[in-house]
Amino acid sequence: MQQPPETEPLNPPERTLMGPGPSEVHPRVLRVMSAPLIGHLDAAFIEIMDEVQELLRYTFQTDNKWTIPVSGTGSASMETAFANVVEPGETVLVPTNGYFGGRMESMAERAGGDVVTVDAPWGEPLQPDDVAAAFDEHDPDVFGFVHAETSTGVLQPHVSELTSIAHEHDAYVIADTVTSLGGVELRVDEWDIDVAYSGGQKCLSCPPGASPLTVNDRTMEKVLNRDTEVRSWYLDLSLLEGYWGEERAYHHTAPITNVYALRESLQLVAEEGLEARWERHREMATKLKTGLEDLGFELNPDDEFWLPSLNAVRVPDGVDDTELLDYLKREYDIEVASGLGALEGEILRIGCMGYSARPQNIEFLLAAIEDGLEAQGFDQ
Amino acid sequence: MQQPPETEPLNPPERTLMGPGPSEVHPRVLRVMSAPLIGHLDAAFIEIMDEVQELLRYTFQTDNKWTIPVSGTGSASMETAFANVVEPGETVLVPTNGYFGGRMESMAERAGGDVVTVDAPWGEPLQPDDVAAAFDEHDPDVFGFVHAETSTGVLQPHVSELTSIAHEHDAYVIADTVTSLGGVELRVDEWDIDVAYSGGQKCLSCPPGASPLTVNDRTMEKVLNRDTEVRSWYLDLSLLEGYWGEERAYHHTAPITNVYALRESLQLVAEEGLEARWERHREMATKLKTGLEDLGFELNPDDEFWLPSLNAVRVPDGVDDTELLDYLKREYDIEVASGLGALEGEILRIGCMGYSARPQNIEFLLAAIEDGLEAQGFDQ
Numbered sequence: 116m117q118q119p120p121e122t123e124p125l126n127p128p129e130r131t132l133m134g135p136g137p138s139e140v141h142p143r144v145l146r147v148m149s150a151p152l153i154g155h156l157d158a159a160f161i162e163i164m165d166e167v168q169e170l171l172r173y174t175f176q177t178d179n180k181w182t183i184p185v186s187g188t189g190s191a192s193m194e195t196a197f198a199n200v201v202e203p204g205e206t207v208l209v210p211t212n213g214y215f216g217g218r219m220e221s222m223a224e225r226a227g228g229d230v231v232t233v234d235a236p237w238g239e240p241l242q243p244d245d246v247a248a249a250f251d252e253h254d255p256d257v258f259g260f261v262h263a264e265t266s267t268g269v270l271q272p273h274v275s276e277l278t279s280i281a282h283e284h285d286a287y288v289i290a291d292t293v294t295s296l297g298g299v300e301l302r303v304d305e306w307d308i309d310v311a312y313s314g315g316q317k318c319l320s321c322p323p324g325a326s327p328l329t330v331n332d333r334t335m336e337k338v339l340n341r342d343t344e345v346r347s348w349y350l351d352l353s354l355l356e357g358y359w360g361e362e363r364a365y366h367h368t369a370p371i372t373n374v375y376a377l378r379e380s381l382q383l384v385a386e387e388g389l390e391a392r393w394e395r396h397r398e399m400a401t402k403l404k405t406g407l408e409d410l411g412f413e414l415n416p417d418d419e420f421w422l423p424s425l426n427a428v429r430v431p432d433g434v435d436d437t438e439l440l441d442y443l444k445r446e447y448d449i450e451v452a453s454g455l456g457a458l459e460g461e462i463l464r465i466g467c468m469g470y471s472a473r474p475q476n477i478e479f480l481l482a483a484i485e486d487g488l489e490a491q492g493f494d495q
Numbered sequence: 496m497q498q499p500p501e502t503e504p505l506n507p508p509e510r511t512l513m514g515p516g517p518s519e520v521h522p523r524v525l526r527v528m529s530a531p532l533i534g535h536l537d538a539a540f541i542e543i544m545d546e547v548q549e550l551l552r553y554t555f556q557t558d559n560k561w562t563i564p565v566s567g568t569g570s571a572s573m574e575t576a577f578a579n580v581v582e583p584g585e586t587v588l589v590p591t592n593g594y595f596g597g598r599m600e601s602m603a604e605r606a607g608g609d610v611v612t613v614d615a616p617w618g619e620p621l622q623p624d625d626v627a628a629a630f631d632e633h634d635p636d637v638f639g640f641v642h643a644e645t646s647t648g649v650l651q652p653h654v655s656e657l658t659s660i661a662h663e664h665d666a667y668v669i670a671d672t673v674t675s676l677g678g679v680e681l682r683v684d685e686w687d688i689d690v691a692y693s694g695g696q697k698c699l700s701c702p703p704g705a706s707p708l709t710v711n712d713r714t715m716e717k718v719l720n721r722d723t724e725v726r727s728w729y730l731d732l733s734l735l736e737g738y739w740g741e742e743r744a745y746h747h748t749a750p751i752t753n754v755y756a757l758r759e760s761l762q763l764v765a766e767e768g769l770e771a772r773w774e775r776h777r778e779m780a781t782k783l784k785t786g787l788e789d790l791g792f793e794l795n796p797d798d799e800f801w802l803p804s805l806n807a808v809r810v811p812d813g814v815d816d817t818e819l820l821d822y823l824k825r826e827y828d829i830e831v832a833s834g835l836g837a838l839e840g841e842i843l844r845i846g847c848m849g850y851s852a853r854p855q856n857i858e859f860l861l862a863a864i865e866d867g868l869e870a871q872g873f874d875q
Contacts (some may be wrong), residue, residue, distance in 0.1 A: 117556055119551045125755055127533045127543070137532045137751060148752060152702055153507045154830050163507070169500045176497055181619075186565040187729065190747035194729045201776045212753035222728045317749060322532060324566075324704045329662050346726040347573045348602045349567065354636040367570035368696060370704035371517060372528060373750070375505055383658075385499035453747075475842035 129445075131471075133480050134452040135265050135425055136294070137316035137323060138468040144321055147379045148372055155369045161437040162377060164359065164369075169259075170381035174319075174389065175329045177303040181226075181446060183327035183359045184348070184377050186370050189293050189314025192326035194222050195350040196289045196312045199330075199338045201257050203227025210234075210241050214266035214456045215291055219259040226346060231255060236428070237457040238267045240420050243276040250284045257287050263295035265317075266455040268427025268464060269416045270299065278307040287334050290415035293317055296327060297384050298396045298424040298468055309334045315373070318396065318424050320469025321380035324373035327493060380469075397423045399472040403465065410488060415462050424472075427458070427467040433494070436463060439487045447483040506653060510824075511851075514832040515645045515805055516674070516849040517703060520756075524701055527759045528752055535749045543758060544749075550761035554676060554699075555691060555709045557683040563739045564705035564757050565730070566750050569673050569694025571707035574602050575730040576669045576692045579710075579718045581637055583607025588635035588656065588666075590614075591622050594646035594669055594836045601638040607725060608717040612745035618647045618807070620800050623656040626785040630664045637667050643675035645697075646835040648807025648844060649796045650679065659685040667714050673697055676707060677764050678776045678804040678848055689714045695753070698776065698804050700849025701760035702821040704753035746786050760849075776803045779852040783845065790868060795842050801858065804852075806845045807838070811873070816843060819867045 130138045153160050171182045185192040197219065201207055207223040210216040212235035220230045235241050235247040241260060249255070258281045262271050271277075272292070281288045292313040295301050298318025303311050312328045315321035330338070330352065338345075338352050345351040349367065356365040384392060401425030406412060411431035414421060430436045436453060440463070443449040454462040465480070512519045513597040521523070533540050551562045565572040577599065581587055587603040590596040592844035597874035600610045615621050621640060629635070638661045642651050652658075654670070661668045669690040670737075674683050676691075678698025683691050692708045695701035710732065718732050725731040729747065737744040764772060779801030784794060794801060810816045816833060820843070823829040835841040847857070 116770065117553055117558075119553050119768065120546070120549065122546050122758075122762050122765070124532060125527045125543070125759055125762075127530055127755070128537075128539050130533050130537065132532065132534065134534060136748065137534060139534055145531065147505050147527040149525040150505065151509060151525065152505055152520055152523075152696070153510050154512065154513065154517060155703075157508075157510065157830065163505070166500070166502050170502065173497055173499050178497075187571060190729050190749045191567060191571075194727060218728070225724055225728055230558050253668070263751055270785050271645075314748065316751075322750070322752040323535075324753055344605055346605050347574060347578070347730075348598070348605055349570050349730075350727075367567045368516065368694065368703045370568055370702070370750075370753070371696075372702040372756075373505070373704050373753070378502075379505055382502050385502070388499065390496065392588070400570045401626060450537065479646060 120166050128448060131449045131476055131479060133471055133476060134466050135464045136466060136468065138320045138466060138471040140320055140322055141291045141383055143383065143474060144376050144379045147375045148322065150181050150375055152371050155371055156365060160371065161363055161429060163374060167378045167381065170385055171327050174381055174384050175303045176301065176305065177329050179329045181330040181335050183328055183355065184327050184374060186367065187326060188323040189326050192312035192314065192328040193291065193349065195328055195352065196310045197222040198226050198309060198347050199345050199352045200287055200289060200334060201226040203228065203229040203342055203343055205256040206231060208233055208253060208254055208258045210250055210260055212237055212239060212241060212267065213261055213264035213269065215261050215264060229449050238416050240269050240271045241277065243273050243280065246277055250280055255286055256474045257289060259289045262301065263292065263299055263422050265294045265425055267416065267458060268422045269420045270422040272420065274306045280411050282307065287337065294422065294424050297392060299422065300393050303329055308443045315377055319380045319384065320470045321376050322373065324370050325377045326435060337438060341401060344466065348425055348450040361408065375446065396467060396472050399477055400426060400467040403477045410485055423470045424466065427462045428465065429462055434488065434491060434493060436460065438491060442487040442490055443483050449480055508828060509828045511827065511856055511859060513851055513856060514830045514846050515844045516846060516848065518700045518846055518851040520666065520702055521850045521859045523763065524756050527755045528702065532751050535751055536745060540751065541743055541753060547754060547758045547761065550758065550765055551707050551709065554761055554764050555683045556681065556685065557709050559709045559711050561710040561715050562790040563708055564754060565734065566747065567706060568704050571730065572692035572708040574688045575708055575732065577602040578606050578727050578730050579725050580667055580669060580690060580714060581606040582721055583723055584609065585636040586611060586633055588613055588629055588633060588638045590640055592619060592621060592647065593615055593641055593644035594647065595641050595644060605868050612622060618796050620649050620651045621657065622741040623653050623660065625658055627660050630660055635666055637669060638669045639669040640673040641678060642681065642756070643672065643802050643804060645674045645805055647796065647838060648802045648805045649800045650802040651661050652800065654686045660870055662687065666715060667717065674802065674804050676770060679802065681774050683709055695757055695760065697850045699760045699764065700851065702753065704750050705757045729764055776847060776852050778812055779857055780806060780847040783847050783857045790864055804846065804848045806847060807842045808845065809842055814868065814871060814873065818871065822870055823863050824866040829860055829863055
């Protein structure tokens with residue numbers, strides 16, 4: 116018999132979370148996480164499911180019946196989108212201008228898709244002309260794009276133009292809205308997006324574990340009429356249909372507490388109002404950006420592609436970015452992240468999301484960065 | 496602009512959970528769920544990951560390095576096992592004596608496996624002779640079996656005999672321990688199980704969302720040397736290796752709060768001691784079983800295959816089981832479940848798991864059932 120290990124009571128440090136996620140969780144959301152469980156087939160839980168679906172529709176700005184939380188973190192809702200929509204042998208067009216386009220490629224390939232790409236440099240959005248050219252060349256069945264690139268801090272404009280091009284070619288559009296949902300203008304129906312997925316721990320400020328997904332009827336018809344089974348049982352929407360649809364039959368055990376938390380996070384969105392929330396994110400991020408510019412940092416993307424929820428900035432010449440990040444964590448318990456992929460070592464990624472997007476956090480971060488620069492001998 | 500829906504504050508009913516899961520959550524576990532988040536790459540979180548792995552090894556009674564929580568509910572850890580171990584074209588042997596053997600079949604097929612079966616009636620365990628005959632006939636590469644069948648309340652004995660047969664044929668053994676881990680004797684290394692998966696919401700009494708998985712080195716070598724990519728990106732152990740292994744590199748965002756909760760649940764296991772915990776489950780379930788027999792219920796499986804964590808009982812002649820379940824929920828807020836699959840309408844499934852396996856719950860349930868029988872005109 117092996118002996119039990121000895122562990123101390125859980126006591127995580129108190130961090131100010133200003134990285135690319137998770138963001139800080141609202142106290143009301145933390146509170147509902149300690150509510151006792153009820154069964155995942157209990158009538159009371161089914162009512163909670165209905166409410167979560169309704170609140171998600173509002174937050175996505177969609178009427179899609181198929182609007183659900185997937186039982187996993189953001190990458191699970193992402194894979195649910197690709198694994199269900201893509202059938203073996205179909206052509207899938209994905210972007211190369213950020214880390215998450217690469218992940219789309221890997222997921223589409225595992226679903227059996229043939230992947231082709233549309234290019235733009237890291238730190239820039241896709242150009243509609245390039246997307247149109249890629250459609251003319253490859254005639255893809257599915258087109259994935261990233262609305263808010265967490266790796267580059269770039270907001271994709273022209274979304275309606277992109278979806279128009281795709282629909283002229285009878286393709287299905289999957290949008291990554293992980294870092295935009297609930298923080299940046301997003302209108303799924305008006306912009307004619309077929310499928311959008313997101314995560315909890317960004318602008319919704321919800322602990323990760325139940326991740327938003329919306330699928331329109333046209334796409335769900337494709338999914339329900341596939342020639343081959345979806346390659347994941349856990350993420351198969353035709354099976355999840357039994358649980359989240361009319362029947363409410365058992366498929367798998369839902370992450371009950373995470374559904375409670377998502378409901379409360381979405382209720383906070385509804386109470387604040389979506390447009391007011393977008394405006395708050397922009398206002399707080401403007402304060403942050405201005406402060407950073409005063410300290411010598413420069414926004415990496417062009418101003419017109421600025422993503423308020425994730426500010427990618429170049430560090431001033433001579434500043435050691437790793438040392439600065441360590442200093443912020445060590446001296447101030449602040450989390451901020453460095454670059455990822457092609458921008459590793461070139462930028463800092465500073466989140467301004469959900470409950471973290473408030474004056475206290477911004478002032479504290481700016482003061483801490485100023486101190487960190489001074490510690491490296493940079494006086495303002 | 497769509498208008499926000501109006502919802503009330505979350506207020507789930509207080510249930511006494513005595514069904515097949517979720518079980519009730521220990522107050523200490525509920526408490527840590529409201530701890531503030533830290534980043535999934537934070538050094539403090541990595542320490543928590545290490546502790547969870549160590550505690551899981553103890554609970555599984557294994558030295559396997561590859562012992563991790565999968566970022567989803569129990570079906571996600573189940574699919575991680577099958578999706579990684581099974582390669583397209585391999586033969587997979589699964590049982591037909593319960594609901595979860597059927598799920599194994601579906602998952603193995605989606606991984607590209609050719610499925611063959613070994614039969615036993617619902618309500619009975621597999622016989623080693625039948626397993627040996629199936630091996631001789633089909634020479635499978637992978638063999639899945641269910642240690643504790645939640646649909647039938649049957650405990651599979653002879654586990655070492657089953658794994659011996661499989662290993663004589665160089666096959667890999669995957670064990671479903673969803674309803675046994677932390678409640679019923681289970682010794683992964685001593686019994687020579689290659690892969691075991693479980694869930695949080697059964698005998699660990701943890702909210703579902705981070706699900707235990709253990710894989711031995713021999714199997715991990717197979718996984719890391721696959722000819723084809725795993726068909727799910729989210730569940731690919733060769734990628735998760737970067738996050739849970741030495742490197743601690745970013746793969747996906749872990750369900751941070753669920754990992755906190757699992758840690759606390761496992762700490763409660765370690766404090767109680769695994770053997771004492773198995774004994775408590777047996778003792779409480781004996782009390783329950785005796786009480787039920789006094790009320791005219793009969794255990795469905797033979798006594799030697801009795802699964803203390805999930806008691807499958809036949810209702811006395813003339814009792815309306817649906818009416819009884821409704822009565823328990825309506826009058827007492829108690830959750831108990833009916834049969835599933837081939838045993839639908841024939842049995843009740845009464846859980847005795849984790850924090851729910853305590854005298855208060857058992858006495859309350861027995862009193863409520865007695866009352867429910869009286870309401871149907873059955874006097875004892």
